[in-house]
Amino acid sequence: MTRAGFVIANLFRKRVRTILTLLSVIMAFLLFGLLQSVNTVFSSGADFVGATRLFVQARVSFTTALPVSMVPKLEAIPGVTRVAYQQWFGGVWQTNTPLIMFALDPQRYHDVYPEWKMPEAQWQAFERTRTGLIVGRQLANQYRWKVGQKIPISSNIWPQKNGSKAWQFDLVGIFDGKDEDWQKRTNLAFIQQDYFDEANQFGIKGRTNFFILKLAEGANAAAISKTVDAMFENSPDETKTQTEKDFNISFVKQIGDIGLIVRWILFAVFFTLLLVVGNTMAQSVRERIPELAVLKTLGFSDGGVLGFVLAEAFALVLAGGLVGLILASLAGAMVEKATGGQFLLALDASVWLLGVAAIVLMSLAVGLLPALRARRLKIVDALAGR
């Protein structure tokens, strides 16, 4: 037996009580893991993006189109090495599954996004084939698409000239991301702007929703953003330029303050847990006053006895917390698999770190008062039952 063994043995004094408390802790941390990873998905989705690309959209809303003719003016700005553009296609797979799909210029896009990895032959096929379509690995896996297939996709914005909503594309390439973060974003589809221009019913040509500016090394992103917006101010095509990262953040913000909701829920959960486990610890110590007194007679110091109680609280919360976080990990991975990568819920390092911090804090919170009581008790009074 060791001190640790003694602590654990004491936990199982009242087995049912310990197990029920443990289960409560597991539930709390399961919820913590799930909610916190949802929160992370929403808030840090932008972190991995570098600062070297700028997004230019119509000032009011990215749903408003801008003329492609702006490209030469944008390319002329010092610090801008390449300009790509993409237009929202509103693609719908089968009856009602929306796709994240854009019409663009293949070569420009390839230049501006080196993070997408695809065999050169496929890039060239995309440039050559009018009706060409390339999709990300995630999307291809989800619908089991293979290069060479003809894929029918409808658009809920743009019917074809013949009035039909259904467009037909040739899948000529599947791309991967350069690392895990980028691989998570491979749920996109791209088609040729030229084909789109000539085939859409409204004869809308040369319009796009976004310009993506690739900047030179060390270029001043903030200054260039201002330059772009100043260039088009007071024109019918006023722009709003920001880094790709800021764009992602502001988009999520429009959905709402997810972080706030998550924090409120977790506050309620942990407050309740504090009471539940705190009560268990307090009861457990109260029942053991004579035993704790005996430990002191044996020569354990006041501090030593405090240590035993704190260790017990820590062991309880640690066991429950780890199991809860692991369950959350598993659940998250299952959700991710089941939705084909649509909901990225697997717990990452930041959530685990926060979880461990929460475990430590909660152990202190529930263990401190009982531990102090144990430290304070007078041997003689405790043994006499006072």
Place this chain on the structure above:
Amino acid sequence: MSEPMVQVHNVTKVYERGKQKIEVLHGLTLDIPKGDFVALMGPSGSGKTTLLNLIGGLDKPSAGEIIVAGERIDQLGSGQLARWRAHNVGFVFQFYNLMPVLTAEGNVELPLLLTKLSGAQRKRNVAVALEVVGLADRAKHKPRELSGGQEQRVAIARALVSDPQLLVCDEPTGDLDRKTADEILGLLQVLNREHGKTIVIVTHDPKAAEFARRTLHLEKGQLLEQAA
């Protein structure tokens, strides 16, 4: 003649219960030589348990000096006192006070966690202690699986395992039947005669006086000495 194991000089103990002050011991003085086996007897409220607690270092006197095993224990801080207790005193209580969650072995090993002995060494010492009290075959049982007498033996083994010079017992036979009580008292006698332990017991049991070398009577916080 070497120094006595226990020297109590003019010790007074006052308890405060709310607004009341109760003086339990009044200027008590006594010596206990090494190797002695003393039975402290007296009516309820005579202060014998209080005296025992002071000798064992579980409490401090309000006035006076106490020297045990060469140390002025009335002057030690609580941390020092704890360490002193671990090395010098073993306690045995009326209600055994064993940890219900540990086996007999585990209970006896508990004091050794305060030492720097390795796990293997601890196990050896535990085995020896259980052998001495005659419970080697019950090592893996939990307290609830033992009889009263067996539990008290485990408690004695626990008190012995760090090899202290002094054993302090508060009503060790109070909860046992006659036969078992005699066995326990016999064990204590063996520890005193063959292992040289100094033993002080507080007891109501008149038979205990027969096993001890000396009996001291207390009444209302004062000593009425009687030779054995």
Place this chain on the structure above:
Amino acid sequence: MLRQALAITGISIRSIPERWAPSLVIVIGLAGVVAVFTALLAMAAGFESTLKATGRPDAAIILRGGSDAELNSAIDRDSSDLIKQQPGIRPGADGKPLASAELMVIAELVRKDDVKSGANITVRGVEPAAFALRPRLRIIVGRNFTPGLRELIVGRGVLAQFQGANLGQVVRMRGSEWTVVGEFESGDSHESEMWTDINVARSTFGRIGSSSVLAALDGPEGLERLKAAIAAEPRLSMDLLREQDYFSSQTKQFRATIGVLAGVVTVIMGLGAVFAALNSMYAAVAARGKEIATLRALGFGGTPVVVSVMTEALLLALAGALLGALIAYVLFNNLSVSTLGQNFTQVVFSFRVTPELVARGLTIALVIGMVGGFLPALRAARLPVTTSLREQ
């Protein structure tokens, strides 16, 4: 038997204050579950009721075929004129068909609490008939916009969440300046919009035509007649929906998302509460062990004991549920928030803690209380009388 049960229950309830700590655990635990459940669903209820209130059963919205939101729809002048001539549309006060072509464009405003991020607001360019089609819309401050001028009237919801659109202020859109001349209320999602003259909107935003046509239906068969007529007209390829249905369907995704979130959170928290309740009730039974055994030795049956334990659990659960509902109500009811709607513009709505929601929360709490009380109650009834009397 009932008297026995009542007697025992009375005793057990009166002894709750002695066991206040574990009892408090049940109350607070359930308060937490119910508060979170109620708050989340109040959000869904608020969003849904705002959108449900929008749109009437006697009006139809016509969009370009295949687009499912006004944002994606574009109808040219000829088509909208043709639509207005179809049968099934009720005549207005002037004898002409009561229908309004409407153009949806987007403006950007800054949130009141977060100056850094802008959010998109729907600007609706309307014809005069739009007002007759929405009788609940009233201008409450200022006046209506003047046709032909760059003037806006702003919904109450916009003013609750965003800044820069107060009476007299100027909003910049598309390189031009627009003055806010009035504030309106309508009790529905239009309060998240800014309205102006459709022709001025067209010219400023370079658009011809409109996003949708809203038409008043003529009688109960009006919808069918209009639908059939439009389907039969080869020059028109339109989708037609009862206005109410259109807005209801817009809430589907939000409701589904919140539904899943509330479901998962409530189930997990509920389980945690069940374990906590079990813990507390086992402790309660243990604390009352001697008392229960004495009662049984005196001749009280096992069933009244079970009843008393269950009743205690249910009462505590109820107390917790009421506390939780109260917290949710006080903190969240009528709290104004906004989120992204179908058109990528903000929809402003308020949390609504409804009696129905409270009832559901109470039910959940009672279920948890029952589960948490059942096993301990059984144990209490089955404890061997002699053991309990001997213990402690």
